[in-house]
Amino acid sequence: MIPLDPGFGDRFDRQFRPACQLYVVSPPAIVLPDFVEALKAALGGGPVAAFQLRLKDVSDDEVLRAAEALLPICNDHEVAFLLNDRADLAAKIGADGVHLGQSDGAIAEARALLGRDAQIGRTCHDSRHLAMEAGEEGADYVAFGAFYETTTKPSQYRPGPEILSWWTVLSQLPCVAIGGITPDNAAPIVAAGADFIAVVNAVWKHPNGPASGVASFASVLGDGTA
Numbered sequence: 001m002i003p004l005d006p007g008f009g010d011r012f013d014r015q016f017r018p019a020c021q022l023y024v025v026s027p028p029a030i031v032l033p034d035f036v037e038a039l040k041a042a043l044g045g046g047p048v049a050a051f052q053l054r055l056k057d058v059s060d061d062e063v064l065r066a067a068e069a070l071l072p073i074c075n076d077h078e079v080a081f082l083l084n085d086r087a088d089l090a091a092k093i094g095a096d097g098v099h100l101g102q103s104d105g106a107i108a109e110a111r112a113l114l115g116r117d118a119q120i121g122r123t124c125h126d127s128r129h130l131a132m133e134a135g136e137e138g139a140d141y142v143a144f145g146a147f148y149e150t151t152t153k154p155s156q157y158r159p160g161p162e163i164l165s166w167w168t169v170l171s172q173l174p175c176v177a178i179g180g181i182t183p184d185n186a187a188p189i190v191a192a193g194a195d196f197i198a199v200v201n202a203v204w205k206h207p208n209g210p211a212s213g214v215a216s217f218a219s220v221l222g223d224g225t226a
């Protein structure tokens, strides 16, 4: 199982915080086998910590087929493979983890299905309360967003970077920032302490292709010095 590891290791200390890492989320609809090549290109474009398969309005069979094709690519690149929404399917395909929104089931149930080593993420929108709750329920990371306007998933929630700095002081659990993030607007989020930035369009809709999309984040991800 490949961990979604911010790199704290045994010596967790925010003063020695590792660099913010990229968490690439799939488009809501993909075409196979084309997307296999697109994912290979993306993961070849630069360091990626995790990939999330986030398909919407498709059958379970389509999710399983996509996972079967994409998981080996993530394994080859040592990139954690998380499935969105469905802990049951994540267990079935042997995913490294699952991302659960507020309506996607209990963390304890997902843990029972996936085991101790799986990475379970929880959407917390702009809510400090939801983040603390997720931590208490056993999530492995909390996700805040949408930080910026986005067409991928329009959101009524708009946290500011200060929720990230608040969280990094309060908790040892990694935090993910999501929503409309691009290399041009990521700096305040990275500076505030995001452990991961999760992106869809900035990678998959990059005018020069997904490899360039991933590469375009290299200069903004920081070197971990607080």
Ligand SMILES: Cc1ncc(COP(=O)(O)OP(=O)(O)O)c(N)n1
Residues within 6 Å of the ligand: 025, 052, 054, 084, 085, 099, 100, 101, 102, 103, 104, 121, 123, 143, 144, 145, 153, 176, 178, 198
């Ligand atoms: C890393 C990450 N953060 C947030 C989300 C959103 O999850 P959710 O609120 O369940 O919405 P959908 O993605 O299911 O539409 C995510 N998927 N990943």
Ligand SMILES: Cc1ncsc1CCOP(=O)(O)O
Residues within 6 Å of the ligand: 145, 146, 149, 150, 151, 152, 153, 155, 178, 179, 180, 181, 198, 199, 200, 201, 202
């Ligand atoms: C899934 C999700 N949850 C909050 S915003 C968002 C979409 C992120 O996509 P993009 O990086 O294209 O804005």
Ligand SMILES: [Mg+2]
Residues within 6 Å of the ligand: 084, 085, 099, 100, 101, 102, 104
């Ligand atoms: Mg969801």
